[in-house]
Amino acid sequence: MTTATAPNVTATAECRDADLLDERKKQVHRAGQGPIDMACNRESLAGAVSQRACVFCGSRVVLYPIADALHLVHGPIGCAAYTWDIRGALSSGPELHRLSFSTDLQEKDVIFGGEKKLAAALDELIDLHQPKAAFVYSTCIVGLIGDDLGAVCRKMSEKKGIPVIPVQSEGFKGNKREGYLAACKAMFQLVGTAPTDDVSPLSVNILGDFNLAGEIWIVRGYLERMGIQVVANITGDGRVDDIRRCHGAALNLVQCSGSTMDLAKMMKEKYGTPHLRVSYLGIEDMADSLYAVAEHFESVDPGIVERTRDLVRDELAALMPRLRDIRRDLTGKRAAIYVGGSFKAFSLIKAFRHIGMNVVLVGSQTGTQEEYQELETVCDPGTVIIDDANPLELSHYVRELDVDVFVGGVKERPIAHKLGVGFCDHNHERKIALAGFEGMYNFAREVHASVMSPVWRFVPRRARRATVPAGADA
């Protein structure tokens, strides 16, 4: 393997399409140009600067919003420090999740094992904070030194009388996806451990919404107006006791299916709970999701369809006039999307159409072959589809496709900004709610605020154009 790469090092002249490393070519595709065959969902290539995170990161994302649980990161300090309170997942009550707990392993722990320190840490932290449950995250090192997380957690669970749950999230054992699965397995240990007497037959759990900037409260609001009880917001503003009885709900609503579909499947298997794949981003997806829920419950409560229709009508009547001006300004502008899971990309493509914009680049960190195939069907011909991109590739396409606004996370922002391109933060650090009808307006306003700013005329790539005589695109 190693020697095989050597000749290419000198043959840089060959690199054409985005200067792609040879091995990366299979992870880029242009919509409408032959069949899509992405070599995705594999380990990141050594030496490429990937935007991907690790298994631990995936688990942390999913479990983080459970606000009354203790989240203890078993490992050296970095893994905990980098995830301290960086997400916008809000809680309406306890905020234990916003503290960063770590066993902060030291050299002697690495040599002699960290189990004793872990037990002591759990002991003191549970006493101090009185959480409803504790999640213990395994990091790379723990996977190597062979601490028996399960045993320590079992013992502590008995001693403290709360569930203490190990999360097998050693970073090197894959990418975020494996982390999602580990998190789902951990949560599943809670499910089914509390009574469900007062659960209505018209009830759901919300999975895969992280309550960023209070988004889950928007969605809950819609569901409650439809007459539906929300048993547990599992991954946003979450509570341990809700999760324990969430198997009583009649339906699981799964958004961002990459992260929580596994949990839905486990619940289906064990409790027979059906699930619906939904999305709360953009107008159609939000409305379709609510209609799908109504349809599901129509046999139990025939009135629900009418109530849902009223709700959507009212919301749209309020929203559409507000979008009109924005759309006028943005029509014909070009957008690039690069997000964690490819499902979000679907909704975003549609959302951009609503404000008159064309999506010319779409990519994700963890999409699967099927997801990319599906994605291609909703893209315009020529749209570049990319898996696990790095900054050079992203910047290449941003320029080639003359993008006006880039939607991504914090790691993509400096690339967009350096090249003088607008940016909309669509990741977990954002502080603006983008879900629901209300969120669609916020999204449009965000994009508008960035694209319509006067600053682009001063950045080098546009400044030159601005000096071109009248008639040219300013």
Place this chain on the structure above:
Amino acid sequence: MTLDYVANDGLCADEYSDSCGCGGSCADGCADGCADGCADGCGCTEAPGAGPETAPDDCGLAPVSLKAAPSTSGGKPGKAPRPKRPDFVSTTNACKLCTPLGAMLAFRGVEGAVPFLHGSQGCATYMRRYVISHYREPMDIASSSLGEKQAVYGGGPNLKKGILNVMKKYDPVLVGVATTCLTETIGDDVGGYLREFRNEFGDLDLPDIVHVHTPSYNGTHMEGWNAAVRALVDQLAKDKVEPHGKVALLPGFVSPADLRHLRDLVTDFGSDAVILPDLSDPLDGPALEDYTPLPEGGTPLADIRALSGAAAVIECGCSLAMTPVGSTGPATAGRVLHERFGLPLHAVGLPIGLRETDALVAALEAITGKPLPRRHELERGRFVDALVDGHKYVSGKRAVVYGEADLVIGLVSLLTEIGVHTVLAATGTRGAHLAESIAAVTEGLLPAMPTVIEGADFEEIADTAEGLSPDLLVGNSKGYRYARQWNIPLVRAGFPIHDRFGGHRLLHVGYAGAQALMDRVVNAVIEKTQSDSPVGYCYL
């Protein structure tokens, strides 16, 4: 002298004085604080906008907006006692980052370098995000992306392949390789792999490769920074070259604005500076038309190689100066140059505040034989003038200062000069001799030695601050939750600043930096008085 010095792990050591373990009730912690709390008139009532939170119950629909201040009684610490955490082994809200992060930053400050993390992918991505959020600049960190197999069989092949890919993609002149906890734990022989690599691919035009061991279970980002700077000098400055008379300046971990200021200072003395590392351009660059794989600027490799020809070396950082001799040769980059080539070594603190800047200036005067240039003399004079004009606003105010040891020493020194009493100085690092340095910079100017904690996390800082009635916090963004809880200002300094715009443009060093910091401290106090006042003065 009995220092209020909590040794290492937060356990009570002998030197730990008994005066502040009382949970905030001791007279000596409160006297001053309570008096001013009441003088402010409304220190006891809620500040506007930070009213008591009406927490909706768990199932109810809460308003969709950012939450108001996280509960708390408002006002100064001590009013709602925090639960105590005696002898904790766990860390809550770390006041440090991991070792390789520092190394990655230091390597970023070399021209044409690619920072490379030998470990699993996650670490690199986390660090990039953390750095980007502060500097708002691209920060590429390559990773050898080890997976499960490599964790078992060793990361050599991935390391080599990774470097080849980096060469192809970036065409770097230097690859700075740092290890992570993972590769240190599996015992990867990075030095050996790199030797193999050079043999196997000797026919290619290879970049220089510098490597450094940075397990985070041993140290913090500052140790990583220092180790990387030392490795750059140790592994690149091997030969004695003709003297060129430049000043070698090892500035420590300071902001791009600081680095520019330091370069100007040396230039105004009529000398050229080799600043290592120099993040000023790579992490604070102009808008571009074409994305460049490697940012412009940084210390040129040729300059590092030719360091032996410098007139002298200035190494900033009190904690560095106190680093004991290591088992593998000189402990710091400055000492490598001193011992290997006999360069005069001037060990000074981070030049923050009047006296620490004077020390740097004295070193430059000695090296160049020239007096302080007029421009800086005037800056100094204006700062002294400002000290007089501003002293009443802040005299006797009580500060809690935290962050990297050397930054803390500099900030405490400055605060002491403007009349602010540091009551607590804390760092996440251990073995930095913080107490000794703090004693030195406060001597004769403070009524009492501050409490000093090494190996601190934010909860320990908060617990300790409880009894000390601080009026302000000085440090990075991560202390914000405590400033908010206690309803006192946070004056931001250092890294990371994730909750303000332009954190990397803050100036801390030199007379101009002292002035800038003083302005911010004084204004934070004034702003607090103003917003707490029922009168609404616009003339203060």
